[in-house]
Amino acid sequence: EPEVTQTPSHQVTQMGQEVILRCVPISNHLYFYWYRQILGQKVEFLVSFYNNEISEKSEIFDDQFSVERPDGSNFTLKIRSTKLEDSAMYFCASSLAALLYFGPGTRLTVT
Amino acid sequence: AQTVTQSQPEMSVQEAETVTLSCTYDTSESDYYLFWYKQPPSRQMILVIRQEAYKQQNATENRFSVNFQKAAKSxxxxxxxxxxxxxxxYFCAYRSFQTSGSRLTFGEGTQLTVNP
Structure with a gap:
């Protein structure tokens, strides 16, 4: 069964550094998403992406964040100048219709 | 904006017994999807069950079933x-039917413990 993959599984970075989280969505899916889950809290929507542009973003998704689909298969989330409060689990998801398929997540630790 | 509320932060159940997790939501839409996701310690998000609002019949997946009360938004x-x-x-989640690619909105989650 096709699945969403994410790399790396765990990323440790220093405050102020830039990180890029990578995702490979399911190949025939059209919609792509990033979600964030701070430890012990609920899963929060960051952004959705369709037809090579952002279709929706939350108030969390400020200028510090950007997304890109550079090559037709990868879907990336860039976080510029990371802050301690960016430490969280970041989930990528993709969908074709009703169901969202989630990747296993990238645990980001900002020190 | 839609909201999802899970009022039980923690629940416990004895092995082989039955447990019910609650979820309420708020929306002005008439067509939507509702989901339950399971998140084990690995933190992978696993779909448990889904319900389309236009279907009156409650969804069932093996040992998992839902009680969907549309008027009560439960x-x-x-x-x-x-x-x-x-x-x-366990996270309850809502998704609009009307907009393709719409976001999933999650509740706060209920931590389920199963006692042997």
Missing amino acids: FSLKISDSQLGDAAM
Whole structure:
């Protein structure tokens, strides 16, 4: 069964550094998403992406964040100048219709 | 904006018993999807069950079933014959039917403990 993959599984970075989280969505899916889950809290929507542009973003998704689909298969989330409060689990998801398929997540630790 | 509320931060159940997790939501839409996701310690998000609002029949997946009350905006999950592997965080989620690619909105989650 096709699945969403994410790399790396765990990323440790220093405050102020830039990180890029990578995702490979399911190949025939059209919609792509990033979600964030701070430890012990609920899963929060960051952004959705369709037809090579952002279709929706939350108030969390400020200028510090950007997304890109550079090559037709990868879907990336860039976080510029990371802050301690960016430490969280970041989930990528993709969908074709009703169901969202989630990747296993990238645990980001900002020190 | 839609909101999802899970009023039970923690629940526990004895192995082989039945437990019900509660979820309520707020929306002005008439067509939407509702989901329950399970998140074990690995933190992978696993779909448990889904319900389309236009369907009156409650969804069932093996030991998992829902009680969908559209007028009351309630969507509870019943787990029958609970197993140790059911221990996890459970999230209720809402998704609009009207907009393709719409976001999933999650509740706060319920941590389920299964006692042997």
